[in-house]
Amino acid sequence: MATHESVELAQFGLTDREIQHALGKVKVRDVDYADLYFESDVSESVSMEEGIVKRAVKSVSQGVGVRATSGEKTGFAYSDELTSRDLEIAADTARYIANSPQGNHPVPVTHRPTLTHDLYPIKTTELNVATSERVDLLNLIDAEARRYDPRIKNVMASFNVEYKRIIVATTDGLMVSDVQPLSRLNVTCIAEENGNRQVGTFGGGGRIGFSYYREQDRYRQYAREAARQAILNLSATDAPAGVMPVVLAGGWPGILLHEAIGHGLEADFNRKKTSAFSSLIGKRVASDVCTIVDDGTLPFRRGSLNMDDEGTPTKRTVLIENGILRGYITDRLNAKLMGIPLTGNGRRESFQSIPLPRMTNTFMLAGQSAPDDIVKSVKKGLYAVSFGGGQVDITNGKFVFSTSEAYLIEDGEITRPVKGATLIGNGPEILTRVSMVGHDLKLDEGIGTCGKDGQSVPVGVGLPTIKVDEITVGGTQG
Amino acid sequence: MASEANLVELAIDLLARAKKRGATEADVVVADGDTFDVQVRLSAVDRLTKAREKRLGLRVFIGKRSASASTSDFSHESLDRVVSDTCSLASAVAEDTMSGLPSADLMAHTVPDLDLYDPTKLDTDSQIALARRAEEAALAADPRITNSEGADFSSYAGRVVLANSHGFVGDYRSSSFSVSVSPIATGTEAEGMQRDYWYAAQRKFARLDSPESVGKEATRRTVRRLGARKVPTQRAPVIFDQEMAGSLLGNLCSAISGYSLYKGASFLVGQLGKPLFPDFVTIYDDGLMPGGFGSRPFDGEGLPSRRQTVVDRGVLSTYLLDSYSGRKLGMPSTGNASRGVGDNPSVGPTNFYLAPGSAAPDDIIRSVKQGLYITELIGFGINMVTGDYSRGAAGYWIENGELAYPVEEITIAGDLKEMFAHIEMVGSDLEFRGRIASPTIKISDMMIAGN
Known part of the structure; x- marks a missing residue:
């Protein structure tokens, strides 16, 4: 049952006429395009530590972002007041970049399509669960993690839910809306033994309802995974330092793709020719076993959207096909300026920020190799299962990501766990060193948040088990 | 308005x-x-x-x-x-x-x-x-x-x-x-x-x-980064420029935050009163510095701002606390409650800085025969529970006391507690561009991973 709640202008206290009038103010001589982005966002977080759910925080925000573009220029203003007077002031600011007198002709908004995607049809009852139910779940998680091992000394868990309603109205005459639920459950465990303290973290989520966390005992699995990692790290020894083969397990290690190539393929950097990938379309940037896509259309995923924040339906975009760089991900401004297709990747953190080309769910397609054979092929190297965050320098292509669960591989066998270490490589080169791709594609659990230009948006990644023949591992053992 | x-x-x-x-x-x-x-x-x-x-x-x-x-x-x-x-x-x-x-x-x-x-x-x-x-x-x-x-x-x-x-x-x-x-x-x-x-x-x-x-x-x-290359994997002295040294002070702030401490989520649990740094290192947190980015007349709970010595000639002399984390640790608030509008109070530094030493930055570079001068660190490879530290780095290779050539695609790794203890020199070049500031510092020895 899809109970897609419709979003109406009336919810923002506005009428069609006011919207058309505001668009008219900003659609002036030298403005190519302008849009209004109305957003209402309600989020709630409950968190637990030391066995008690002691914090609950709710946040309500509502506002409009008004944007005008003129050539490469963008004028932007936002307001948390939604009167027609505030809209006008914002429109005046946005059109400042165009150096044109104020417009006076209302812009008709006639194209009001129903979205083709319905990727997160969730019953309202699944979204509006009482806070106390989330509190109960956190208590169960605490018990489960402590039961896993008496060396678990503290459990911290948090449950975040967000409910966002947006309307996009444009000078192209488009008006379209979406309701975007999102939630995430996170567990962190601290284990202690003889003064050695270690941490383990696990979590998951997506554009899903509350029952997701109870289905298949997922919440228990999160608790046990966090506890298992913390306990495992009690016996971790120093990580190696230097260049070596690394086998990445499936799932979240796909953050490699996000950092190494994803950001570098965002259209804005390529239009400005500031990316290490700027002139590489059609060229080989990966070995021929690598095909990588960005796909915003996967149902219920954290990185998925029915439409992007400019009203463009999301899609599946092939970034790299059998090793050859095929395309960039775009927003309206950059697609237009570069004369390339719109991919539905124009995203923004909130009404207070401008849309930028951003990833959705970025992953490598499955290959032919058996995961066991991949590990067996390594004489001496690293097997990395879980990662913390990563970062990239777009211009020189250097990227990092840091392991949080990793093991040594010795003579084709996974042996002992090693401490966290940062892996560093060069984006345009690293995937040319991928020699084996497993048949076990796995998407992450739904925990990713990507930062760019100070804006955070939820994203997903995915990866089959792969072998990277050489990458620099930043451990402490030379 | x-x-x-x-x-x-x-x-x-x-x-x-x-x-x-x-x-x-x-x-x-x-x-x-x-x-x-x-x-x-x-x-x-x-x-x-x-x-x-x-x-x-x-x-x-x-x-x-x-x-x-x-x-x-x-x-x-x-x-x-x-x-x-x-x-x-x-x-x-x-x-x-x-x-x-x-x-x-x-x-x-x-x-x-x-x-x-x-x-x-x-x-x-x-x-x-x-x-x-x-x-x-x-x-x-x-x-x-x-x-x-x-x-x-x-x-x-x-x-x-x-x-x-x-x-x-x-x-x-x-x-x-x-x-x-x-x-x-x-x-x-x-x-x-x-x-x-x-x-x-x-x-x-x-x-x-x-x-x-x-x-x-x-x-x-x-332009000085053009032509950067990797260096061989080795142990060597590492100099952190002002900005990068400031990032280490930021790590210290997180580790002495009352919230990390009472949760057991800091590598500095139980270190109050202990010598963490060499005796020529003194670190202040000054909420009253005129015009400072971290200055404020009162903290996020209404307590008066103050100036306090956090590390006194090497010894950790206070944690950073608000009233809740203080109660958890059995100590009074240090006036470090920071408060976003929508959040519960947490703990943060005010103007947090390492007192300048006497060495000019060039003298610090001259003191290194073979080593690394770091101007950029990327990534999140810091485990605050254990102090394990591993980050991507870029900067310059030092040969015989001179910056010889730019380097990149390398990592530096160590243990924050050891890194603090092994600060060997503190520069005279303290400048405030934000709420955390440090002069150039030199750490005697870290693991560098490259070729």
């Missing part, structure tokens, strides 16, 4: 409504401000943003249960909803015997003028011109600067009101102005492209470095 009196009245009114709904204690934060930001790229305006923002947050205690809520909608109905949401959330969580406001006698009695506000209003065109001047200076400074990610000029002016059910009401204004440039240099085919940046930030416009000097420095930092 609502008048000052109005925001204060709003806060007091909200406290009264919360009390009516059954709150035994409560506090309110109201913030509003004007932001402006312009990005100029290759001399044209790339992006111009202007807005007024306002937001309020309410935290209530019903007995020992607590919750908070925030909104940007100040209408009567919205505020009613905030009060009822907060109270019903509070009833859904568990009792926490340690919860509650700090005691009434600890509240700040005066609001000292810390020179945080500059009434200078710059019009749109002059702010565009400032950004443009910065970028033009960067582009003109070296022919290898062929492109740019742009120059940015931002300004902010706003106000914060904090009020609580003890009757404390405090408010202050603050402002900031900043300029930054991010040029791109292109070298030979083998050298490729490099980007770096530089910036200046001040609470008072008149104190801001000239856009030209920021642009020139950005270019200097960018």
